[in-house]
Amino acid sequence: SKVYLNGEWLKPEEAKISVFDRGFLFGDGIYEVIPFYSGKLFLLKEHLQRLRYSLNEVELQCDISDFESIILKAIELTELNAADGAIYIQVSRGMAPRTHYFPENYDATVLVYAYKTNLRGFQNQFKDVLVSNDLRWHRCDIKSVSLMANILANTEAKKSDFSENIMIRDGYFTEGSHSSLFFVKDESVYTHPNGKFILPGITRNLLIKLCKENNIVIVEKALPVSELDEVTEVFITGTTTQITAIKNLHFPDRIINFGNDIGKVTRRLQLLFCEEVKKRTGV
Ligand code: PMP
Numbered sequence: 659s660k661v662y663l664n665g666e667w668l669k670p671e672e673a674k675i676s677v678f679d680r681g682f683l684f685g686d687g688i689y690e691v692i693p694f695y696s697g698k699l700f701l702l703k704e705h706l707q708r709l710r711y712s713l714n715e716v717e718l719q720c721d722i723s724d725f726e727s728i729i730l731k732a733i734e735l736t737e738l739n740a741a742d743g744a745i746y747i748q749v750s751r752g753m754a755p756r757t758h759y760f761p762e763n764y765d766a767t768v769l770v771y772a773y774k775t776n777l778r779g780f781q782n783q784f785k786d787v788l789v790s791n792d793l794r795w796h797r798c799d800i801k802s803v804s805l806m807a808n809i810l811a812n813t814e815a816k817k818s819d820f821s822e823n824i825m826i827r828d829g830y831f832t833e834g835s836h837s838s839l840f841f842v843k844d845e846s847v848y849t850h851p852n853g854k855f856i857l858p859g860i861t862r863n864l865l866i867k868l869c870k871e872n873n874i875v876i877v878e879k880a881l882p883v884s885e886l887d888e889v890t891e892v893f894i895t896g897t898t899t900q901i902t903a904i905k906n907l908h909f910p911d912r913i914i915n916f917g918n919d920i921g922k923v924t925r926r927l928q929l930l931f932c933e934e935v936k937k938r939t940g941v
Pocket residue numbers: 691833834835836837838856857858859860861862895896897898
């Protein structure tokens with residue numbers, strides 16, 4: 659397998675960056691993760707558009723016009739043409755003497771690689787998650803590699819054997835450490851509105867579209883923790899999470915259960931999602 663680093667295709671162990679790379683020194687970088695099913699990319703344009711948005715928001719100069727061909731080549735060189743997996747892309751503000759302000763001249767550091775991952779079987783999962791405080795900054799709409807708050811919270815979840823945590827900011831649920839968050843209440847689907855407090859999830863956006871096309875009421879409104887007792891189903895979405903149903907929410911002082919089986923709205927959306935994958939990738 660080969661990774662792309664600054665114009666070269668290298669063996670992973672040979673791909674190296676400078677200790678003065680701002681991605682390393684400051685977490686001054688942007689990333690993106692794009693799924694592929696049987697080697698066929700899913701929602702590529704949408705992911706590249708979000709990458710462009712994030713780069714733009716932090717004024718990180720990088721020409722991404724050749725990224726599509728780099729991505730295709732990464733799948734090929736890793737021999738994943740028939741496999742399920744994902745592309746990881748990271749762009750950092752290159753190498754410069756360490757100052758907080760942006761250097762005047764720099765060459766962005768670009769890393770792209772493909773890896774195999776399991777994208778099947780999410781319909782059989784009914785998971786528990788930890789509920790944590792959202793300690794992130796106020797620009798969660800930027801897909802920054804500075805993920806300290808996310809990794810601290812997710813490590814707490816992992817200590818209890820949960821793969822994800824969902825977060826609360828000022829009394830409202832926001833999202834997961836690496837997934838978007840949805841609730842079902844009165845047969846309607848609720849999710850936090852886009853803005854500075856969540857990442858505009860690509861899977862989230864697709865799900866909203868699927869709701870609208872299928873006459874499922876979708877409300878982009880943050881759910882206050884105080885209304886949790888009216889909620890009948892909870893699920894999380896993401897590129898590799900896809901649509902995962904949540905069985906129990908673990909608060910520090912209580913556990914809230916959502917039944918012994920995946921709810922019917924979640925099930926329906928999982929089926930619609932699978933149909934959409936088939937339609938767009940042909941597999
Ligand atoms: N929120 C956060 C904080 C994430 O890290 C992710 C995963 N990238 C998501 C939501 C889900 O986004 P997507 O559907 O684009 O993978």
